[in-house]
Amino acid sequence: MDEKDFLAERFEEHRAHLRAVAYRMLGSLSEADDAVQEAWLRLSRSDVSGVANLGGWLTTVVGRVCLDLLRTRTARGEEPFDVRVPDPVISSAIRGGRDGSGTDGADPEQQALLADAVGLALLVVLQTLVPAERLAFVLHDMFGVPFDEIGPLVGRTPAAARQLASRARRRVRNTAAVPDTDLGRQREVVDAFLAAARDGDFDRLLAVLDPDVVLRADTGTGFPGLTRTVHGAHEVAGRALAFRRSAHGARYALVNGAAGVVTVVDGAPVSVMGLTVVGGKIVAIDILADPERLRGLDLTALGADADG
Numbered sequence: 001m002d003e004k005d006f007l008a009e010r011f012e013e014h015r016a017h018l019r020a021v022a023y024r025m026l027g028s029l030s031e032a033d034d035a036v037q038e039a040w041l042r043l044s045r046s047d048v049s050g051v052a053n054l055g056g057w058l059t060t061v062v063g064r065v066c067l068d069l070l071r072t073r074t075a076r077g078e079e080p081f082d083v084r085v086p087d088p089v090i091s092s093a094i095r096g097g098r099d100g101s102g103t104d105g106a107d108p109e110q111q112a113l114l115a116d117a118v119g120l121a122l123l124v125v126l127q128t129l130v131p132a133e134r135l136a137f138v139l140h141d142m143f144g145v146p147f148d149e150i151g152p153l154v155g156r157t158p159a160a161a162r163q164l165a166s167r168a169r170r171r172v173r174n175t176a177a178v179p180d181t182d183l184g185r186q187r188e189v190v191d192a193f194l195a196a197a198r199d200g201d202f203d204r205l206l207a208v209l210d211p212d213v214v215l216r217a218d219t220g221t222g223f224p225g226l227t228r229t230v231h232g233a234h235e236v237a238g239r240a241l242a243f244r245r246s247a248h249g250a251r252y253a254l255v256n257g258a259a260g261v262v263t264v265v266d267g268a269p270v271s272v273m274g275l276t277v278v279g280g281k282i283v284a285i286d287i288l289a290d291p292e293r294l295r296g297l298d299l300t301a302l303g304a305d306a307d308g
Contacts, residue, residue: 027086186259220290
């Protein structure tokens with residue numbers, strides 16, 4: 001095995017981890033893949049013979065690449081009109097059991113992507129952070145990178161990098177709810193929500209929605225007027241009733257490791273819905289209904305038994 005093949009083999013050992021880092025930074029699966037590929041190109045052009053911790057070296061390289069991408073987005077004004085729901089990871093159908101199981105079917109790379117309960121609601125909050133805060137929080141709080149390595153990436157001292165992570169941490173704690181972990185219980189709540197929507201029962205919808213529930217719908221650039229955030233149980237219930245007909249095409253799935261729904265019409269997916277359940281109530285609903293982005297998702301995990 002020559003040196004390049006040996007280096008490529010070592011890189012592959014870290015690929016899943018690097019993709020997980022990039023996904024949390026960017027909220028985009030395709031951009032995460034691009035960032036990982038850029039890390040490989042930089043590795044192949046570098047002399048790493050003196051690098052004792054290749055995984056750590058690659059993690060900081062991916063972090064730097066993602067930081068540059070985020071800063072480019074900001075400079076170009078590429079922020080969404082209202083909200084951008086990150087790319088969802090459809091890992092498997094939720095089986096019929098009520099014991100909280102249902103993660104079978106997730107391959108190791110998907111498990112790496114979804115470790116640390118990286119739900120859609122958390123990723124949405126991460127997108128509200130400035131790039132340097134996001135980098136500091138993701139690298140330190142999610143992957144344990146020390147601040148003396150993060151500081152140079154953002155042009156700050158380690159103490160200043162610590163402050164960036166602290167500000168980000170407060171935002172996350174104040175905004176992103178910690179979901180229930182029992183998938184069986186989540187499924188029961190989703191069952192109740194869909195049944196009420198299908199029946200057009202406003203009161204039953206209110207019963208499963210937290211009073212301060214937030215609904216974020218990303219319909220893409222083709223329908224900017226429909227891309228918006230809705231707050232409050234009454235407003236969200238009204239939105240659910242408006243789309244009650246599409247509820248009949250709902251198929252259950254694990255969306256970023258939590259109970260979710262993929263809506264299929266005439267055999268084609270028209271939306272992916274991630275739901276955050278806390279204390280038996282839905283506190284957040286994140287919907288991706290951008291046709292272009294839906295075409296790029298891997299929905300093979302839905303399977304024939306995914307519709308409940």
